Amino acid sequence: xxxxxxxxxxxxxxxxxxxxxxxxxxxxxxxxxxxxxxxxxxxxxxxxxxxxxxxxxxxxxxxxxxxxxxxxxxxxxxxxxxxxxxxxxxxxxxxxxxxxxxxxxxxxxxxxxxxxxxxxxxxxxxxxxxxxxxxxxxxxxxxxxxxxxxxxxxxxxxxxxxxxxxxxxxxxxxxxxxxxxxxxxxxxxxxxxxxxxxxxxxxxxxxxxxxxxxxxxxxxxxxxxxxxxxxxxxxxxxxxxxxxxxxxxxxxxxxxxxx
Amino acid sequence: xxxxxxxxxxxxxxxxxxxxxxxxxxxxxxxxxxxxxxxxxxxxxxxxxxxxxxxxxxxxxxxxxxxxxxxxxxxxxxxxxxxxxxxxxxxxxxxxxxxxxxxxxxxxxxxxxxxxxxxxxxxxxxxxxxxxxxxxxxxxxxxxxxxxxxxxxxxxxxxxxxxxxxxxxxxxxxxxxxxxxxxxxxxxxxxxxxxxxxxxxxxxxxxxxxxxxxxxxxxxxxxxxxxxxxxxxxxxxxxxxxxxxxxxxxxxxxxxxxxxxxxxxxxxxxxxxxxxxxxxxxxxxxxxxxxxxxxxxxxxxxxxxxxxxxxxxxxxxxxxxxxxxxxxxxxxxxxxxx
Numbered sequence: 178x179x180x181x182x183x184x185x186x187x188x189x190x191x192x193x194x195x196x197x198x199x200x201x202x203x204x205x206x207x208x209x210x211x212x213x214x215x216x217x218x219x220x221x222x223x224x225x226x227x228x229x230x231x232x233x234x235x236x237x238x239x240x241x242x243x244x245x246x247x248x249x250x251x252x253x254x255x256x257x258x259x260x261x262x263x264x265x266x267x268x269x270x271x272x273x274x275x276x277x278x279x280x281x282x283x284x285x286x287x288x289x290x291x292x293x294x295x296x297x298x299x300x301x302x303x304x305x306x307x308x309x310x311x312x313x314x315x316x317x318x319x320x321x322x323x324x325x326x327x328x329x330x331x332x333x334x335x336x337x338x339x340x341x342x343x344x345x346x347x348x349x350x351x352x353x354x355x356x357x358x359x360x361x362x363x364x365x366x367x368x369x370x371x372x373x374x375x376x377x378x379x380x381x382x383x384x385x386x387x388x389x390x391x392x393x394x395x396x397x398x399x400x401x402x403x404x405x406x407x408x409x410x411x412x413x414x415x416x417x418x419x420x421x422x423x424x425x426x427x428x429x430x431x432x433x434x435x436x
Numbered sequence: 437x438x439x440x441x442x443x444x445x446x447x448x449x450x451x452x453x454x455x456x457x458x459x460x461x462x463x464x465x466x467x468x469x470x471x472x473x474x475x476x477x478x479x480x481x482x483x484x485x486x487x488x489x490x491x492x493x494x495x496x497x498x499x500x501x502x503x504x505x506x507x508x509x510x511x512x513x514x515x516x517x518x519x520x521x522x523x524x525x526x527x528x529x530x531x532x533x534x535x536x537x538x539x540x541x542x543x544x545x546x547x548x549x550x551x552x553x554x555x556x557x558x559x560x561x562x563x564x565x566x567x568x569x570x571x572x573x574x575x576x577x578x579x580x581x582x583x584x585x586x587x588x589x590x591x592x593x594x595x596x597x598x599x600x601x602x603x604x605x606x607x608x609x610x611x612x613x614x615x616x617x618x619x620x621x622x623x624x625x626x627x628x629x630x631x632x633x634x635x636x637x638x639x640x641x642x643x644x645x646x647x648x649x650x651x652x653x654x655x656x657x658x659x660x661x662x663x664x665x666x667x668x669x670x671x672x673x674x675x676x677x678x679x680x681x682x683x684x685x686x687x688x689x690x691x692x693x694x695x696x697x698x699x700x701x702x703x704x705x706x707x708x709x710x711x712x713x714x715x716x717x718x719x720x721x722x723x724x725x726x727x728x729x730x731x732x733x734x735x736x737x738x739x740x741x742x743x744x745x746x747x748x749x750x751x752x753x754x755x756x757x758x759x760x761x762x763x764x765x766x767x768x769x770x771x772x773x774x
Contacts, residue, residue, distance in 0.1 A: 229669045253671030260665065266528055267661040267716045280659055281671035285652060333670075 179241060180205035180368040181226060181337060186235030188221055195221045196232070197392040203370045203385065205240070208356075208363040210379035210400070211372045213389035214413060219372040220261070220341050222389065226370065227258040227339040239337050239368070253281035256337040257330035261345060263322055265315060271325055272310040275300055278332025300331040303358060319346035327355065338362065340371040344378065356382040380404055380419075380428045388412060401428065410435070444720040447713070451727035455510065458731050462506045462738045467745045468497050479503060500632065508631035508695060509737040509751075510730040511639035513702055515692040517729025518647050519685040520703020521722055525657040526678050529586040530708070530766060534567070534689040535700035537589065538596035542570025543693035544623045545600045545607075552611045560638050564690030570596050571686050601698075626699030626752030628737050635695035642691030646684045651726065653681065654719030661716070699752045701759020702729055708766065 181203040188196040195218045203209040211219050224230040228237055228244040237244045244252060257278070275297045283290045301307045304324040309317070314325065323346050330338060343359070344352040352375075360382060363369045370387075373379045379386055379400065386403050388396040390412050396403050409417040409430070418431045464475045474489050478498045481488035488495045516534060523532035534540050546566020550558045577592035578584050605620045612619050622629065656677050659667040664674045692699075706729040707721065714720050733751070736758075740751040 224665065227669065229665060249668075249673055250671040253669065258669045260669075263662050263666065265661040265663075266530060267525075268711065269658075269661055269716050273658070273715070273717055274661075277659055277661075277670060280655060283655065285655060 180207065180239065181244075181370065182238040183226055184236055186222065186225055186232045186237065188218075188225055188230070188232045190221070195392050196225065198235070199389075199392070199394050201226075201387050201394055201397055203368055203387075205368050206363055206366045207384040208359050208369045208371070208382060209385040209387060210383035211370060211387045211389060212374075212376060212379055212404075216391075217389040218392040219389055223258065223339050223341050223370070223372055227256045227337070228252050229258060244337075250281045253333060255335060256339065257333040257335035259323075259326050259330045259338075259340040259343055261341045262319070263326045269314050270310065271306065271312050271314055271317070272297060272301070274314050274325055275310075275328045275332050278329040281333060296334065297328075297332050300328040303331055304328045305354060320348065320351055323347060324351070324355070327358075336367060338367055338369045340369070342372050342374060344373065344375065352378065376404065376409065376417075377430050380430055404430075441720075444714055444724070448720075448723055448727065451724060451731065455727055455731050455734075458734045459506050459510060462509075462734050463498070463502050465738055465742060466497070466502055467742065468494060470494060470498065475502075504633045504636045505628050505631040505737070505741075506734055508635045508639055509628050509733045511636070511643055512628070512692045512696045512699065513706075513729040513731070513733025513736075514726040515639065515642060515647055515688045515729075516699065516702040516733075517706040517725040518650055518722060519688045519692075521707035521718070521725045522650055522657065522681050522685045523703070524707060525660055525718060526681055527584075527586075527589065528660065528663070529589055531586045531590050531704070531763070533701065533704035534685070535597075535698060535703065536763070537593035538570040538574045538600060539567040539686060539689045540626075540693050540698035540700065541597035541600035541604070541624070542573075543567035543690045544698045545570075545604045546690070547694045548604050548607055548623055552607060560642070560691045560694045563694035564687050566600070567690040567693065568683065568686040570600055571682060597698075621750050623697040624752075625750035626693075626697040626755070627740075627748075627750040628696050629741070629748060631695055638691055638695055642688055646688040646691070647726065650681060650684050650688070651722040653677070654717070654722050657681075657718040657722075658716075697750070697752065699733070699755055701755045701763065702733060704766075705755075705759050705762050706732060708762065 184200045186196055186199045187194065199222060211223065213219055225232040226237055231245060239255065244256065247255065276293065279290055279293045279296065301310055304327050306321065306324050306328060309321065314322065317325065323343065327343060343355055347355060356378060359369050359371060383400050385398065386400045387394060388408065395412060396408050406417045406419060409415065414435055416433045416435055420429045420431060422429050464472045470490065475498050477486065478488045478490050478495050480486055482499050520533045523534065523537065524530055543563040543566045546562040547559055550556065550562040573596045574589065574593045577595060578589040581588045601624050604623055608620050609616050656672055659670045659672045668674050707725045710721055710725045710728055714724060736754040737751045740749040740754050743749065
């Protein structure tokens with residue numbers, strides 16, 4: 178089964194083209210990293226790949242189905258997005274925030290979502306925030322909020338999970354926890370696409386990588402063969418040495434300024 | 437989770453009982469000295485249970501004046517509280533309120549205009565159009581200032597409502613030959629002195645047509661807590677929901693103002709008070725805010741018509757005496773909104 182397959186996706190805002198005829202694919206049940214310098218258009222592209230914002234042109238297929246053609250509720254049961262820096266003026270408890278993830282599974286008037294309680298609890302457990310469920314969301318730290326928003330996305334029970342910088346604000350332990358969780362989800366058949374700033378984390382955790390620069394895809398494919406020193410030098414204008422971690426056998430990227 | 441739902445149901449039933457009790461008691465309070473039992477025997481007689489113990493005049497005071505006025509107060513209070521809670525959620529603005537954003541003054545202007553043209557049948561519709569127009573003007577003006585912040589919206593609302601109020605006063609002054617000052621005060625500050633059975637019919641119909649459907653959208657309003665993109669990602673049709681609910685709120689406000697004038701702050705005080713007790717989930721908040729708004733206005737109006745007996749205050753003075761300090765408190769507590 179194919180995962181996410183986007184072709185010729187173009188998005189412009191106020192006359193400037195932010196995403197320019199992007200073709201990309203995310204293999205089914207993989208963890209794929211979207212990397213690229215600041216302003217490359219990652220957030221804009223992610224919103225379109227989750228079909229929340231309709232691109233000006235192009236198509237987005239998921240499991241061979243047109244994601245942009247689904248009803249809103251159907252789409253929200255299929256794809257979930259975790260955005261950066263979620264905040265609210267509204268005094269909601271952590272549990273109430275995660276319960277919002279059940280919205281696409283519920284009708285407006287009836288209580289027809291019998292498993293909601295258990296699903297919400299499991300989502301809070303998965304992100305390690307079960308003890309926070311009665312806290313007021315706005316009293317949490319940035320990292321804690323990030324994990325709650327991930328739990329909200331999990332409560333949607335999506336088959337496609339899109340995340341914008343999910344490790345932002347997190348300390349290193351929490352970063353590894355979140356990436357480990359994303360890896361496990363991918364192992365369970367969820368197709369996961371995450372924008373990541375940290376190339377080292379991308380190299381360690383992602384099966385595939387998509388490299389975006391100035392709204393265009395410059396490289397894509399399996400992480401080890403795609404994220405090469407030459408590519409990093411080209412895209413980020415830094416020198417990179419790729420070493421092997423003697424403890425894990427996984428790659429480590431050492432950076433230095435061009436010179 | 438179940439326990440918080442149980443608590444909400446208990447609170448809802450408690451407020452429902454308190455509302456019925458408030459209506460039952462408020463009807464018996466007034467300048468004319470009529471006993472509790474006599475009041476209810478009279479009301480019973482109009483419902484086909486026995487004979488009225490009172491003279492025709494005193495019977496009229498109970499049945500034609502007090503009862504419709506108390507029932508109208510309850511409906512107007514509920515409607516304004518629902519309207520305020522919805523506007524706060526949809527515009528993500530804790531200061532939103534039909535009065536502060538100019539809807540009430542716009543509705544007053546619409547109502548006064550058709551009354552003076554002699555087209556009283558159109559009264560609720562004209563008030564609705566007035567409030568819708570005022571809302572549109574406020575939002576256009578606020579967005580022309582740049583990014584829409586809560587404070588900018590309130591300032592824009594102030595401009596719109598000052599203009600609408602001035603035109604209302606001018607129109608009344610121009611055309612009414614009798615006590616134009618009393619008339620002007622009634623529309624600008626809100627008064628339930630003129631509420632008869634027709635007002636009961638209009639306001640209850642508005643609660644049925646707009647209020648109850650709005651209350652059933654609580655889950656959608658919750659989804660707006662994190663902004664439009666977040667609501668969209670949860671499968672909500674953001675623009676249809678936003679405009680549908682804003683129009684429904686304008687309809688509700690217009691219907692209420694068409695019988696009561698612009699009563700301020702009810703939509704601000706009650707939703708905030710209820711949130712402090714039950715949190716911000718709208719499925720619980722909306723019905724509880726409606727019930728407490730009804731209770732609040734029944735008593736505010738009872739105070740307005742009895743404290744300075746035999747003179748009457750416009751009820752809007754009572755609600756402003758309570759609401760303006762609440763508004764100031766919210767401003768001080770949420771400085772980042774500016």
